[in-house]
Amino acid sequence: EVQLVESGGGLVQPGGSLRLSCAASGFTFSSYWMSWVRQAPGKGLEWVANIKQDGSEKYYVDSVKGRFTISRDNAKNSLYLQMNSLRAEDTAVYYCARDSIVDYWGQGTLVTVSS
């Protein structure tokens, strides 16, 4: 059974940093692109970033370029999202998701950016 479990969310002040983690199990992690998708409270889905199987290619939505970094550790079956210079508009539930078609999703972790 595919499982994706996010952690690392919480309350952070504007301008602060946070690192999200996603622990993957139930599939060969190193064989799949992985993505982060977020959903602001009461709003729709927004794709944030994805990363190729070996980490050699990464893509980001414009609003997070230069502030967020996606990475992975295939030996630990883990995906990460380093978030710096956080803004109020980054407040959202962040989902870890498998593959470029986003076929499996974690339960999400809430990030709140507020003073």
Added chain:
Amino acid sequence: QSVLTQPPSASGTPGQRVTISCSGSSSNIGSNTVNWYQQLPGTAPKLLIYSNNQRPSGVPDRFSGSKSGTSASLAISGLQSEDEADYYCAAWDDSLNVYVFGTGTKVTVL
């Protein structure tokens, strides 16, 4: 700002057929396959349709997808109360190099 446009809401009575449209452009739907997601209240989204019209294992055949040109649609036949949810289309955009989601459609079963 989403580049895929969906109607904000759709509704029907139990047993009816409901269709949701998704309008894009040549750089997304026109060039790539479309996926659809269902998000039940308070839960994570779930993949409903992939590659325009393919259903993952476990998805009832009441759900079907199609694509034509720069538009796609999701049809729910034999509407059931448990289908009340938000539905999103999505596709890769070759110009923006991002995966774009639609604006979302809330389906209500009357």
